[in-house]
Structure formats: C-alpha cells, structure tokens
Amino acid sequence: MLERYLIAVCIAAAWCVLCLRAWRTHRRKATQEASTLAHAADGDIIVAYASQTGVAEDLANRTAASLRGAGKAALCLPLGHIDANLMKRAQRMLFVVSTTGEGDPPDAASSFVSALMAPQPADGAAPAAMSTLAHMRFALLALGDREYARFCAFGASLDDWLRRHGARPLFDRIDVDNARPESLDQWSLELSRALALSNPISLAPISYDGWTLARRQRLNPGNAEAPCFHIELRPPAGLQPAWQAGDIAEIELSAGTVDALPQHRQYSIASLPEDGAIHLLVRQVRKPDGQLGRVSGWLTETAAHGTAIPLRIRGNRNFHAPDSARRLILIGNGTGLAGLRAHLKARIGAGQHQTWLLFGERFRAHDYHYRENIESWHANGALARLDLAFSRDQAERIYVQHRLRGAATDIRNWVEQGAAIYVCGSRDSMAPGVHKALVDVLGTQTVQALMRDGRYRRDVY
Numbered sequence: 213m214l215e216r217y218l219i220a221v222c223i224a225a226a227w228c229v230l231c232l233r234a235w236r237t238h239r240r241k242a243t244q245e246a247s248t249l250a251h252a253a254d255g256d257i258i259v260a261y262a263s264q265t266g267v268a269e270d271l272a273n274r275t276a277a278s279l280r281g282a283g284k285a286a287l288c289l290p291l292g293h294i295d296a297n298l299m300k301r302a303q304r305m306l307f308v309v310s311t312t313g314e315g316d317p318p319d320a321a322s323s324f325v326s327a328l329m330a331p332q333p334a335d336g337a338a339p340a341a342m343s344t345l346a347h348m349r350f351a352l353l354a355l356g357d358r359e360y361a362r363f364c365a366f367g368a369s370l371d372d373w374l375r376r377h378g379a380r381p382l383f384d385r386i387d388v389d390n391a392r393p394e395s396l397d398q399w400s401l402e403l404s405r406a407l408a409l410s411n412p413i414s415l416a417p418i419s420y421d422g423w424t425l426a427r428r429q430r431l432n433p434g435n436a437e438a439p440c441f442h443i444e445l446r447p448p449a450g451l452q453p454a455w456q457a458g459d460i461a462e463i464e465l466s467a468g469t470v471d472a473l474p475q476h477r478q479y480s481i482a483s484l485p486e487d488g489a490i491h492l493l494v495r496q497v498r499k500p501d502g503q504l505g506r507v508s509g510w511l512t513e514t515a516a517h518g519t520a521i522p523l524r525i526r527g528n529r530n531f532h533a534p535d536s537a538r539r540l541i542l543i544g545n546g547t548g549l550a551g552l553r554a555h556l557k558a559r560i561g562a563g564q565h566q567t568w569l570l571f572g573e574r575f576r577a578h579d580y581h582y583r584e585n586i587e588s589w590h591a592n593g594a595l596a597r598l599d600l601a602f603s604r605d606q607a608e609r610i611y612v613q614h615r616l617r618g619a620a621t622d623i624r625n626w627v628e629q630g631a632a633i634y635v636c637g638s639r640d641s642m643a644p645g646v647h648k649a650l651v652d653v654l655g656t657q658t659v660q661a662l663m664r665d666g667r668y669r670r671d672v673y
C-alpha cells in the first residue's frame with residue numbers, strides 16, 4: 213500500500229518538474245525575444261523573414277550573419293514577431309519572405325498579416341496601427357516557384373503594402389524562382405551597394421554531402437497505382453549529422469547536361485540521428501506518358517544500392533516539436549506519415565506518451581505504412597490514441613477529416629488541455645479538408661489563436 217502511495221507521489225513530483233521546466237523554457241524564450249526587440253537600436257538593420265519550410269529563414273540568417281561580418285549591426289527576426297512599434301522605429305529593414313499554399317503567406321506570418329496588413333477600413337483611411345512608414349528604407353527578397361500560378365504573391369503584396377505606407381525601397385524587389393543562385397547573387401550585390409559595404413557580402417554556397425543508399429523497400433507491393441518506398445541513406449564517413457523531428461532532406465540530382473539546372477526535391481525525414489540513417493518515405497511518381505519522375509524514379513528504382521546521393525539537411529523550424537510536456541495531435545496522409553513518424557519516435561524516446569495519431573491512406577491491406585511500428589506503440593501505450601482512415605476500403609470515401617469530425621469532443625478536450633496540432637501530407641487533397649474540419653470543431657477564433665501561438669503547424673506539399 214505504502215509502496216503504491218510512494219510511486220504515485222514520485223509520478224506527481226516528476227510531472228511537476230516536467231511542467232516547471234517547460235514553463236521556464238517558454239519564459240526564457242519569450243524574455244530573450246522581448247529583450248532583443250527592446251534593444252533593437254534605431255540604426256540596426258532588421259532582417260525579417262517569413263518562411264514555411266526554412267529556405268527564407270536560412271537566407272535571412274545568412275544575410276544577417278554576412279552583414280554582421282561586414283561590421284553592421286543586424287538582427288534577424290521572424291516576421292510574426294514584428295509589431296507596429298518596431299515598424300515605426302526601424303530605419304532599415306530587409307524582408308526575406310516566401311509564398312506558400314496558393315499564393316499565401318507562410319503560416320507563421322499570419323499574425324503580422326492580420327494585425328498590420330489587414331484590409332484598410334472602408335473609409336479608405338490607413339489602419340491606425342500603421343499610419344506611415346516614410347522613415348523606413350527597405351529591401352525585399354521574395355522566394356517562390358514559377359510553377360505556381362501566383363508566383364511570389366506574398367512578397368509582392370508585402371512590397372506593395374510597404375510602398376503604400378510610404379516606406380522607400382533601397383532597390384527593387386528581387387523575385388527568386390526556386391532558390392536560383394543568380395538571384396541570390398543579385399541580392400548580395402544590391403545589398404552590398406545599397407548599404408555601401410566596403411567588402412561585398414556573399415551568401416555561402418550551398419553544399420551537399422554524398423549519403424549512401426543503404427536500403428530500399430517497397431512498402432505497398434499490393435498497390436500498383438501509387439508505389440511507396442522506404443529508403444535509408446547513411447551519412448558519409450566522418451560526418452556527424454544533426455537533425456530533429458520535422459526537418460527536411462533536400463536531394464540534388466544533377467541534370468547530366470552542362471546547361472540544364474540540377475533538380476532538387478525535399479522529403480520529410482522519418483527517422484532520428486540515433487537511427488544512424490535518414491529514413492524517407494518516397495512515393496514513386498509516374499508521368500502520364502509513363503516516364504518515371506526524375507528524382508523519385510532515381511531514388512526508388514534506378515539508383516543502385518551503394519550510390520552516393522547528394523543530400524543536405526534543412527532545418528524546418530516551423531515543424532519542430534512543441535515542448536515535450538505538451539500533448540500532440542498528429543494528422544497526416546500518405547507520405548506525410550514520414551514527418552509524423554519522426555515526431556512519434558522523438559516523443560516516445562523522451563517518455564512522452566500523450567500523442568494522438570490520425571493517419572489516412574487508400575487501402576488498409578496495402579498502404580498501412582510502418583504498421584508494426586505504429587501498432588506496437590499503440591499497444592504498449594506509447595501512442596495514446598490512433599485513428600485510421602482508409603479511404604477505399606468501403607463504398608464511401610473516408611478521410612482523416614471525417615475521423616476528426618467524428619472525434620470532435622475529444623479533439624476539443626485535447627486542445628483545452630494544451631495540445632498542439634501538427635499536419636503533414638497532401639496540400640491539395642488533405643490540408644484544406646483538415647483545416648475546415650478543425651474550424652468546424654474548434655471555431656475560427658480558436659484555430660487562428662492556435663496558429664498564432666504556434667500550436668497549429670503544417671508541413672504540406
């Protein structure tokens with residue numbers, strides 16, 4: 213009896229320590245941020261970034277580091293942390309922003325957009341918060357991809373908004389198609405000129421390491437339409453790679469001809485460094501003419517075992533884990549399971565079992581990827597709850613968003629208890645349906661607040 217009582221006391225004490233630590237970390241981060249903002253001197257160059265998958269963040273950090281190297285005081289901050297007061301004081305701001313979705317701002321910029329860039333009042337007056345920015349000089353690097361209909365749309369609307377409020381550009385906006393090195397060189401060059409740097413800055417060239425293709429396994433041999441592969445890549449000798457759940461592996465395939473550009477593809481990493489390899493979940497793409505997709509075909513079919521695959525790890529801060537004391541609802545479909553698997557592994561490794569997985573695919577018999585992993589975690593309590601949606605196992609199509617709606621009360625309870633929601637997978641066929649279900653279950657205001665507080669994050673493609 214006494215033994216049981218002692219165990220209960222120990223568990224309660226451990227829980228309190230965990231909560232205290234999480235609260236302290238949160239407070240330390242908030243204090244650091246507040247002090248950075250408070251100490252931003254009027255002459256400092258503020259480099260503000262809005263990034264969905266980390267490219268803009270990486271470039272903003274490298275821009276700020278290069279400026280510091282050239283003797284300038286430069287601060288790098290996410291756009292979502294910038295408020296009207298800072299905008300009113302800042303003399304020089306550099307914006308590095310990407311466009312996501314269908315011409316949308318990155319999720320983490322939503323608070324800036326709704327607080328400052330929201331449509332003007334009907335009488336045409338500028339929003340009170342942001343009357344004039346005539347004191348500000350700015351430059352803007354807009355990241356995008358010409359394959360999307362609304363190329364660099366968020367960069368363009370931020371540029372337009374800044375100019376309408378009187379901010380003066382140091383030079384014209386640079387739109388970057390697919391991180392082209394020429395455009396990045398132009399950014400470095402224009403900045404060096406505009407800020408009269410004696411030594412021109414340069415953004416360090418991106419380099420890839422050769423990771424060995426060590427294992428390839430077809431995960432769904434029974435599904436002829438949408439082949440999916442588990443791929444393992446081992447680091448080159450001497451490299452001690454560091455990454456965390458949520459990060460992305462970018463793979464480069466050189467084009468073979470001198471004038472063609474190399475192809476780059478990004479895959480969510482499904483493993484942790486302690487697994488000794490990067491695990492990827494890769495869908496083999498086949499074009500309507502029957503040809504294999506360039507990079508996916510190479511990884512899943514044509515590259516021989518032992519091939520060196522040029523790879524670099526891209527930190528994807530937007531999809532890093534919440535503090536481990538928090539409950540977490542993971543929602544995904546198809547190959548989106550990769551990113552969720554890394555989060556599950558990390559949480560289980562840290563002894564945090566308050567995780568709920570909602571996963572959707574086509575057929576239970578063929579497409580239940582990592583079934584053994586998932587079922588054993590669920591059976592031994594490491595995964596608190598599991599909901600599966602196999603869309604084609606019955607006459608009517610059932611997707612994760614249907615499971616979400618069916619579990620509305622529990623979703624609300626988890627969110628009330630502080631849960632974060634992470635979504636990984638298809639941008640077109642899943643993310644909008646899940647978003648709508650969340651809005652219906654939780655209400656628009658709660659969903660917006662979750663997004664603003666970083667408790668609703670998406671890594672969709």
Ligand SMILES: Cc1cc2nc3c(=O)[nH]c(=O)nc-3n(C[C@H](O)[C@H](O)[C@H](O)COP(=O)(O)O)c2cc1C
Nearest residue numbers: 263264265266267268310313315356357360363364
């Ligand atoms: C899901 C998704 C949607 C995207 N939508 C657009 C778009 O509408 N317009 C555009 O120009 N680029 C679009 N892009 C391309 C990104 O802007 C580009 O890859 C950029 O380098 C990403 O930068 P980030 O990692 O900082 O978000 C999209 C990329 C993804 C993955």
